[in-house]
Amino acid sequence: MISIQYRFSREVNESPPIARVQTLNNEIKEKREARNQLEKRVVELRERLDQKANVQPDNFAAEMETSRIIAGIQAVSGPGVEVTLNDSNVVLQPGQDPNLYVLHDEDVLRVLNELKAAGAEAIA
Numbered sequence: 001m002i003s004i005q006y007r008f009s010r011e012v013n014e015s016p017p018i019a020r021v022q023t024l025n026n027e028i029k030e031k032r033e034a035r036n037q038l039e040k041r042v043v044e045l046r047e048r049l050d051q052k053a054n055v056q057p058d059n060f061a062a063e064m065e066t067s068r069i070i071a072g073i074q075a076v077s078g079p080g081v082e083v084t085l086n087d088s089n090v091v092l093q094p095g096q097d098p099n100l101y102v103l104h105d106e107d108v109l110r111v112l113n114e115l116k117a118a119g120a121e122a123i124a
Contacts, residue, residue: 069122076122083111
């Protein structure tokens with residue numbers, strides 16, 4: 001009688017519906033743990049955001065001014081250099097390539113890169 005009951009209880013525990021319920025129960029536990037971790041992360045990020053929002057107004061204004069200058073939407077003034085680029089005035093001889101004597105976008109880009117490399121703070 002004990003062996004029959006043991007076999008019966010083992011078959012009940014191993015039957016697909018019960019195994020499926022146990023699997024789903026384990027998945028629910030895992031998902032709850034993941035949700036709890038995400039909720040903790042949300043709380044941490046909100047605290048960091050609150051700390052950033054409580055920045056002193058003086059610091060905020062200075063940061064905004066710097067950001068505007070970097071973005072190029074704030075006018076700047078001070079000592080500077082004016083660079084003028086023109087096409088060549090050389091008279092072309094027959095058979096010469098005129099593209100060798102005109103200003104191209106690559107030339108402007110090279111000048112801008114040189115200015116940046118030399119430490120230019122603002123370029124217009």
